[in-house]
Amino acid sequence: MRWLRWSLPLAIFLVVLGFLFVGLFRDPREVPSPLIGKPAPAFSLAQLHRPEQTLTTQDMRGQVWLLNVWASWCVSCKVEHPLLVDLAKANVVPVIGLAYKDRPEDGLAWLAANGDPYRLSIVDRDGRVGIDFGVYGVPETFVIDKGGVIRYKQIGPLTADALRQTILPLVRELQKS
């Protein structure tokens, strides 16, 4: 029992140390989404370029796609944008752009200035669909599979690493199934 005297506090100390150490590398701003593994919320939104036409969740059935939530007022969207333009050139996966709480004319001007990597763009003027998708900080990017289930969510700007190591491998795997 005597050995417990020093080993027990030491063990507790090491456990606490372990938790704190892991905590150093976790970003408290990244709240895990409860929507992963759940069907993407149904929406029907006007398209940015052709406002008289809409796009619904149902229209994307049968293909793997990315939903990129952005806005012309969002500063870090500009950071990730070149990656999306490259991705569009590579033509591996369709990306739908969701202009979040944006005026259509601002969104169109922004795309004209920075390049339009989107298969289609839709406008969420009042942010309702954003709330349904649990969006709390643009940009956000969702990976949605053929059955319309959300498989992954990138919070904040896309990075080359995130694309190469996580998103594209996942897309390829989902496209096979």
Next chain:
Amino acid sequence: MLFAIALGMAAVAARGDLALDARLKTLENELRCLVCQNQTLAESNAPLAEDLRKEVRELAVAGKSDDDIRAYLVARYGDFVLYKPPVKGTTYALWFGPFVLLAAGIVAWFTVLRRRARMPADDAPDDALATIDAAAGARARALLDD
């Protein structure tokens, strides 16, 4: 007469609004703003918090209960939106850990006390003095008197 009725109706409507406001205020104080994470939905000025307050109000006006509204937000943003986390498998350590630690502390405390009670006391003066022989006692007294 008409004026009085109108006034009365306005008063009733206002009282309903006040009750709703109070209810929303309480509810919003339990919900976290996702953008500025240490603020509640009630305190935050972030655009998303504003939208969510609007959403919460509309749900309440549509007759949803507080639990419905909480469930609506949890389905979208996760348990993180609740300042008071639910009791479930993954939160047992959070809810009951402190009590387990308290119990462990009490057990340890009593164990130490009991062990100490069994040990011969260091400072029991009468017994100790009785065993010292007279000569040593006299020497001690002489030293003290100096």
